[in-house]
Amino acid sequence: MANGKVTVVARFRARPGMEEAVRKELLALVAPTTRERGCINYDLHRAAEDRSLFMFYENWRSRDDLDEHLGKPHLQAFLGKVDELLAEPVDISLWEMIE
Numbered sequence: 001m002a003n004g005k006v007t008v009v010a011r012f013r014a015r016p017g018m019e020e021a022v023r024k025e026l027l028a029l030v031a032p033t034t035r036e037r038g039c040i041n042y043d044l045h046r047a048a049e050d051r052s053l054f055m056f057y058e059n060w061r062s063r064d065d066l067d068e069h070l071g072k073p074h075l076q077a078f079l080g081k082v083d084e085l086l087a088e089p090v091d092i093s094l095w096e097m098i099e
Contacts (some may be wrong), residue, residue: 005061007059013053014053026044038062
């Protein structure tokens, strides 16, 4: 993957009974992340038919900007809570636009 624009799809499944806590934690990531250098968009979604499933659809100017995001304190703080909040590991995939 070249260091051009990168799209990220990150999926999160809340533990039973933790759906609202996960929603709040993920929502709290939006404001600081959208202010980061290189963030084009950072959109949080919830599955229409499975209220335990959340997804970020993100676009970054470059892989370097994404890598910088991954080390930010607000994201690291959330990642430190995933074992208690999530039913399964975070599923992250990187995408390139086909022109």
